[in-house]
Amino acid sequence: MFRVPDLRNKILFTILIVAVYRVGAHLPVPYVDFNAIKDLKAQSNNGGVVGFLDLFSGGAITNVAIFFLGIMPYITASIIMQLLGVVIPKLEQWQNEGQVGQKKITQWTRYLTVALALIQSTGFVFALHQGKGGLFGFAGFRGKDLIPNFDAPRAALIVLTWTAGTALVMWLGELITQRGIGNGMSILIFASVVSRLPAQGGAIWSQGTKFQFFVIILIGIGMIVGIVFVESGQRRIPVQFAKRVVGRRMYGGQSTYIPLKVNQSGVIPVIFASSILAFPALIASALGSSGHGIQKWINDNLVTRQSWSYIGLYTILIIFFAYFYTAIAFNP
Structure with missing residues (x-):
């Protein structure tokens, strides 16, 4: 595999971008009380919806990192653009224009992603300042200000940092799609989820029995096999080409099929x-x-x-x- 230069370069480029993404998930934003965050994480059950979002961000939420919002604003923007494509004729026209129209949709998706990131960042800043410690799954920290000496310039800097982080994540995903392996956004989500597996596996090993640990491993392997099986499934539509006579020779008449993915x-x-x-x-x-x-x-x-x-x-x-x-x- 690594003997093919083009494939090798794509794999190495993808690994490099994923490494940059993981570093950004651990780089903290300024002006946050990280001692309080550390104590909060130690006592948090990290459950609920924020724990779920933290899984997709690779721990960036509980680290209060520059990639705090992760990929979720982009996903939300994509949902909105695709739903609007059904009701807005101009967007529907762009969808039917092929690559040119897709470029326009992608550009507006970027704009919407930045706007959503700006709104969400503002909400999170005030949530952290107003002492919503339960945001991280531990209600005992309610009333504790996680951004001491809060003022407008500090809040603006944190908001702009998170918004810029979202734009950077979006750009990294597009770079993987264009120059790396696979869909960039899916690769980043995969990297975020996989990065939490060692900690989750260690928790299962320490809190449960070895039998439970291996049962969960087997269930996970079975799920992966099932997913690969479904993803590889095809509905084959038979196609029969008509025969034609050219001179004294007969051509065509071959049978083939059109593969349609099940999923x-x-x-x-x-x-x-x-x-x-x-x-x-x-x-x-x-x-x-x-x-x-x-x-x-x-x-x-x-x-x-x-x-x-x-x-x-x-x-x-x-x-x-x-x-x-x-x-x-x-x-x-």
């Missing part, structure tokens, strides 16, 4: 559904539980991923986006 949408519906469910739960997690009204309902039903309402809504959203994205990806 046209891939993992996109799961990511989209997770992103949508993260927003209301993230707001409730930052504000805390008041014990009544819609806020309590969100905490009880959307923050807890084991609840039946969360599982049901999550399933419905996955099915919806699977149909929606398949209709976009497969246009006969």
Whole structure:
């Protein structure tokens, strides 16, 4: 494999970009009380929706790093642009213009990503300042100011740092897509998830039995095999070419097929559904539980991923986006 120069260069380039991404997930932003963050992480269960988002960011959220927002603003922007493509004629026209139209959509997706990152960064800055310690899964830190000596210039610098970090993550993903191996955004998500496996595996090993550890390993391997099997599945549409006579010779008549992937949408519906469910739960997690009204309902039903309402809504959203994205990806 490494004997092919082009393939070797692509693999090494992808590894380099992933390394830069992982460094950014550990570089802290200025003016944050990191001693408090360290204590908070030590006592946090790191669960709930923020723990889920932290998984996608590779620990950047609990590290309060420059890649704090990670790839989620880009995913949200992509969802919005694809949904708007159904109702806005101009976007639908761009979708049908091939590569030229796709470049325009990509450019507007970038603009929307930066705008969403700016809004989310502002919200997170005030959440950290106002002592929403429960944002990290530990309610005991509510009321503790994680940004001491808070003022407008400091807040603006943190907001701009997180926004620039999101733009940089988006650019790194596009670089992998253009010059590396595979889809850049998927590679970055994969790197974030895999980076948490050693810590999660160590926790399972220390808290459970060896038998439980190996059972989980076997289940994981079985899931990977199943995913590869489904992803490789094809529906083959037979095609019969007509015979034709040229001079005294007969040509054509061969039989072939058109391969159609069983899973046209891939993992996109799961990511989209997770992103949508993260927003209301993230707001409730930052504000805390008041014990009544819609806020309590969100905490009880959307923050807890084991609840039946969360599982049901999550399933419905996955099915919806699977149909929606398949209709976009497969246009006969």
